[in-house]
Amino acid sequence: MRSFYILKQTVYNIWSARVPVMIAIITIGISLSVLIGIAEITYKLYSTVEEIRKEFEIDIFLKPETSSFQRAIIERKLKNIHQIKSYKFVSKEDAAKIFFKEFGENIFDILSYNPLPASYKIKLYGKMTHVEIVDNVVKRINKINGVDEVKYHSDLLILMEKYFLIIMIIGGSIIFVLLLAMNIFIRNTIKLSVYSRQSQIFILQLLGSGKIFLKSPFILEGLFEGLIGGFFAAAILYFFHDIAYETAIYLFNYNLKEINYLWGISIAVGGIIGVFASSTSVNKFVRIFAKDDY
Amino acid sequence: MIKFSNVSVDYPYSEGLSNVNVEFKDKEFAFVLGPTGSGKSTLLRLIYMDIYPTNGRVDVKNWSSKKITARKIRKLRRNIGIVFQDFRLIQNLSVFENVALPLIINGYPRKYIKRKVEAILDEIGLLNSLRQKAGTLSKGEAQRVGIARAVVKNPFVILADEPTGNLDPDSSVTVFNLLRKINKLGTAVIMATHDYLLIKDAPNRRILMDNGKILKK
Numbered sequence: 324m325r326s327f328y329i330l331k332q333t334v335y336n337i338w339s340a341r342v343p344v345m346i347a348i349i350t351i352g353i354s355l356s357v358l359i360g361i362a363e364i365t366y367k368l369y370s371t372v373e374e375i376r377k378e379f380e381i382d383i384f385l386k387p388e389t390s391s392f393q394r395a396i397i398e399r400k401l402k403n404i405h406q407i408k409s410y411k412f413v414s415k416e417d418a419a420k421i422f423f424k425e426f427g428e429n430i431f432d433i434l435s436y437n438p439l440p441a442s443y444k445i446k447l448y449g450k451m452t453h454v455e456i457v458d459n460v461v462k463r464i465n466k467i468n469g470v471d472e473v474k475y476h477s478d479l480l481i482l483m484e485k486y487f488l489i490i491m492i493i494g495g496s497i498i499f500v501l502l503l504a505m506n507i508f509i510r511n512t513i514k515l516s517v518y519s520r521q522s523q524i525f526i527l528q529l530l531g532s533g534k535i536f537l538k539s540p541f542i543l544e545g546l547f548e549g550l551i552g553g554f555f556a557a558a559i560l561y562f563f564h565d566i567a568y569e570t571a572i573y574l575f576n577y578n579l580k581e582i583n584y585l586w587g588i589s590i591a592v593g594g595i596i597g598v599f600a601s602s603t604s605v606n607k608f609v610r611i612f613a614k615d616d617y
Numbered sequence: 618m619i620k621f622s623n624v625s626v627d628y629p630y631s632e633g634l635s636n637v638n639v640e641f642k643d644k645e646f647a648f649v650l651g652p653t654g655s656g657k658s659t660l661l662r663l664i665y666m667d668i669y670p671t672n673g674r675v676d677v678k679n680w681s682s683k684k685i686t687a688r689k690i691r692k693l694r695r696n697i698g699i700v701f702q703d704f705r706l707i708q709n710l711s712v713f714e715n716v717a718l719p720l721i722i723n724g725y726p727r728k729y730i731k732r733k734v735e736a737i738l739d740e741i742g743l744l745n746s747l748r749q750k751a752g753t754l755s756k757g758e759a760q761r762v763g764i765a766r767a768v769v770k771n772p773f774v775i776l777a778d779e780p781t782g783n784l785d786p787d788s789s790v791t792v793f794n795l796l797r798k799i800n801k802l803g804t805a806v807i808m809a810t811h812d813y814l815l816i817k818d819a820p821n822r823r824i825l826m827d828n829g830k831i832l833k834k
Contacts, residue, residue, distance in 0.1 A: 324717070324720075324721050324725070324726070324727045324730055325721055325722075325724060328714070328718075328721050335709055522705070523707050525705075526705045526706075526707060527718070527722070528694075529665065529667075529694060529699055529705075530694065530695070530718055530719045530722055530766075531691045531692065531693075531694035531695035531696075531719070531722055531723075532691070532722045533691060533722070536722060610687070
């Protein structure tokens with residue numbers, strides 16, 4: 324009986340304020356579609372950067388006279404550097420094969436000897452590939468006997484960190500602003516409902532109604548707006564998918580087809596925002612003041 | 618049952634009540650009489666803890682204005698029936714739903730609610746109007762529904778704040794007789810009114826108020 328009453332009041336609230344409710348749903352839909360699009364792009368860029376970090380390599384070139392005994396010592400010392408995930412030895416012969424693969428010419432045919440040094444290719448743990456950490460590791464490697472030179476793309480790391488931060492800040496800010504906007508729209512429509520039902524709330528309070536019973540129709544109204552807004556957002560994203568797909572490929576080399584669970588995410592986020600915004604906006608209207616609150 | 622001890626209420630620009638000491642007993646029917654602004658409504662609002670004394674205390678059964686919490690206020694109100702001059706029905710709900718509200722709030726099962734509400738509507742002569750929206754009722758009918766809503770939860774007291782203030786003489790008599798009938802069945806009634814003519818023959822206690830003070834208990 325309680326559920327029936329709450330549902331009936333929810334439907335009545337929505338129907339009475341159908342224009343503001345519609346506006347809120349459209350706003351949520353548009354905001355949420357932009358938000359999810361940006362969140363996906365930001366996440367994809369984040370994944371790409373993480374991928375680059377995982378593939379990041381340091382080349383350690385050995386002095387020509389380094390013996391196999393010395394190499395064993397080098398490898399032991401590399402194992403002691405905890406930032407290093409793995410290392411791979413590249414002999415002079417392997418280096419010549421790589422040269423042939425990359426340039427299509429045999430180094431012996433050009434110079435009649437192999438000047439390419441033996442080396443180690445080092446991979447660091449993903450979280451360790453920050454400029455300062457890498458510099459530290461390189462300093463330690465340089466001190467090892469038998470190491471001639473250490474090379475890595477420090478410029479790539481610096482660039483990556485700089486732009487990654489900018490993308491995160493911009494993406495995060497837009498998401499924050501959109502969440503705020505949706506929150507405000509839902510709160511406003513719920514407040515309209517609450518204002519027009521203040522006398523009803525007062526009557527229910529005089530009858531001894533609990534907070535949950537008072538709040539439920541308004542929370543359900545917020546949930547309804549959020550869910551329908553989320554559904555609308557997913558529909559917008561699918562509708563504009565082709566345009567977004569081409570644009571994303573062109574601008575960010577980003578494949579929108581990888582968006583998974585779009586409907587689920589969109590509707591769930593809409594619902595959560597709806598419940599959050601409505602329950603916080605209705606709180607102060609359903610409060611009963613006890614003596615201590617005065 | 619209800620006890621006011623040295624109760625004063627200060628409003629921002631006036632004095633609501635001044636050092637009021639009065640007691641209401643179980644199953645009593647009492648009138649609170651006085652002109653507009655004499656403090657009758659303030660007295661009733663203190664009972665259902667809509668406002669609190671600036672000084673003194675109000676004890677309603679085991680609840681005290683001194684230490685009541687929001688949760689206990691809800692519990693208190695579930696045991697009090699309130700009837701207003703302007704009825705305070707929920708306009709978009711039917712007669713049945715308005716009367717059923719206190720029981721819905723208390724979580725009673727559907728069958729019990731149906732039986733109880735229909736019995737009361739039958740008693741007040743509105744069984745045929747149970748599906749009618751509250752907003753379409755006449756004033757007399759609306760007040761009878763208001764009384765039905767107050768009594769449906771078997772309260773220990775009904776607080777009626779000018780229940781006949783908006784009604785024509787015939788409806789006033791009907792509503793007054795309904796309240797007397799409820800009282801005879803064992804529920805205390807405290808009725809604030811300035812309709813002296815209506816109650817002139819009633820044998821019940823009269824509390825006279827003026828300017829926030831009790832002139833006669």
